[in-house]
Structure formats: C-alpha cells, structure tokens
Amino acid sequence: MWQNEKMSNITISEARVTLGSLLRKPYEVLQVKVYAGLAARGFGDIRPAHSSVFRYIRPEGSRVSDLAELADMTKQSMAYLAGNLADLGYVTIAPDPTDARAKLVILTVRGRQVWDALVELSFDLEGQCAARIGAEKMAQLRAILGELAAAIAD
Template structure:
C-alpha cells in the first residue's frame, strides 16, 4: 500500500510543479490535504498529520506566505484561529485532483473493473478500523 501511495503522491507533486505550483512541497501538501472545508486549527492538523504543533505551524506559515491558505478568527473561540484554503490553494487542489483521477484510471485499466472495485471496497473497509479521524 505504501509503494502505491508514494507513487501517487510523486505523480501528483510532479503534476503540480508542471502546472505552476512548483513552490508546494509534499510536506505542505500533506498538511493542506487535512484542512477541513470550514477550516482547521493547527493543533488538529498536527494531530492528523502526526507531526508536532511546531512543525504544522511552520508548514502552515509557508503555505500562507505562498498564498495557499489564510488564517482567520475561529467563530467558536475568539482566541483561536482557523486555517482555510485560499483561492490559490483551491486551484492547486483542482490540479492535484486531475492527477488523482489519472492515476486512478491507470490503476483501473491495469486491474480491471472488478478488481478495482474490490480494491476500493477493501480500502474503505480498512479505513473504518485504521483512520481515527473518520
């Protein structure tokens, strides 16, 4: 699973670089991918990415300087701030999704529809017992 996942990540990063997002690193992408639609606190991003709060904060600062995310006040706690995807970040997400779809189509062509369906079902089932953030 790790080899296939790493391959997909590498393809996505290459695609992003080729389409004007060369400043986005894999580590930054892993943090950005965990940002909830309504925004996320850095502490939550750190926990989900299994990095320190300082590392998550550093990566978010880089993403913010590059225009991929914004930090806004948390409406539920005026002391806290939320990290939200900025318009440039949405563009990068759309670009990454293009390559995700390409990789998925390649895998489906290789495995065939039945085995691809089985793979998807197995991975969804495994997520139920492995993803604490589900």
Template sequence: MSSDPPGFELPLRLLLGFRVLIDRLHAELAHQGHPDVRPVHGFVLQAVGRDGTTAVELGRRLGVTKQAAAKHVDALERLGYLRRATDPDDARRKLLQLTDRGVDSLARSARIFDELRAEWAQTLGSERLTALEADLRTMTGTTPFRLDAPGWFGGG
C-alpha cells in the same frame, strides 16, 4: 519451500504504490502551476479543510506538535496556500484558512487522482482494480484517509 514473497514485501509494495501515485500527482501538479506543493502539504491542506481550523487543532488532526504544524503553516502561507484570519467568534484566536490557491490545488489533486486511477484501471483492468480496492477496504476499514500520517511517520 514456499513461492510466496516474504511478509515484509506487502507493506513495502503498498507504500511503493502510494509513492508512485503521489510522485505522479506532484509532477502533474507542478505542470499545472503548483510546483512548490509537497506530499506533506496535501495532508496539511486537507486537515485545514474548507471551514478552516486553529493551529492547535491542526496539530491534533495531523498527529504532530503545534510547533511542527506551525512550520508547515508558515511554509504554506509564504507559498500562498493558507492565510491566517481572526476568528469571528473570538478575536484572540487565529483561524487558518485555505486561499483560492489552496482550494485550487486540492481541486486539481482530486482530478489528477481520478486520472491516475483511470490509468491503473486501464493497466490492471477495471474489475481487478475494483477488486483490489474492495480488498484493501476489507483489510483497512472504512476510513480511507487518515490525516495523522505525518505524525505517524515522525513528522513532529
């Protein structure tokens, strides 16, 4: 009889590690003045990016329908993280852009993730964490962040 855990535990542990980090991130973001930001909002803000995008392209990047993307855009616009602007190259087209509040939330998120990584390094040891990250890169490829997770999880 093997002492190895069942195979299904690996993806659940990876997802739980993700969840632990994301929950801690959002608790700290709330403490730093961004209490309304939800995990899916991070994907949306990243997909809009510093250069902005259209609603159609946003849906494509997130792997969701234009309608699902619009729902998140409406929420983030109400919360002051996104704005709609006229495309300077085509007045009929609207661009989605990050507001200063949106940029601030992303900058704070990056700093908080660095702090959380440092905590993991303190707990696990720097060498073990570096090895874990290297092993995950080996198994998952070179792209660390896929924006289409909301669509993959069934978000639209």
C-alpha cells in the same frame, strides 16, 4: 560462510516481499506523479509535507490544532507547514471569531486551485491504474484496503 548460507530460518535471498513493500511501492509512484502533475500545473512549490494541510483542511477553514491532530503531528509542526503555505500564498491565517486564542487556516483561491488539482490528479491517476488492471480489480483493491485499514487500526 555467510554467503547465501542459512544464518537463521530464512536467508536474505529467500525473503518474501513484504506487505509493507507492496503497499509502499505504488504509493510512492502515485505520490511522485501527483507532485509532478502539480508542478506541471504551476504549483511547483507545493511539497509532499504540505499534503497534511490539503488533506484535512475544511472549506470554512481549520484550526492549526485540529489539523495537527488529524495529521497526527505536533501543533508546532503543523503551524510551520501552515505558515509556510501562507508565505507561498496558498492559505491565509485569520483569527477565529469564535475563539480569540485560535487561528483559522483558510485556503486562498490559489490554494483552492491546488486542492482541486490534487483531487483531479488523484482521480485521473486512479483511472489510469484502473484502465490497466481493470475496473473490477480496482474496486476489489479499494474494498480490501478499506477493510485492511479498519482491521489493522487497533
């Protein structure tokens, strides 16, 4: 027993590829390509974890607490990432003039270059995908994914 036999309603070999896998695989490929592109542009010290900062940071600077909330992580974890990026020269951490408790995380010129590169890489990669599967399907994909995100966020 055990080999390919039905242990429950579905055998392992019959298992259908999950929606999660279908979402995960292209996402992971894109992520690898984005960070490879960043490295190729001289930003090899930017790691995926830093994307939580670049994804949500505002042009005038953002507070650690706000970034943490947007990224759905603790303030401590976000402070670690921001401090890390500050050590690497991509952001500066300055006191918030409107609240003496708070500190603003602000992109340096080099940080802004990373931000621009991220936008460009994402745009180019999506273009490459669209070129292969067709612009119409890409538009459909975007539309459906948007609906899915809205539908699933209870």
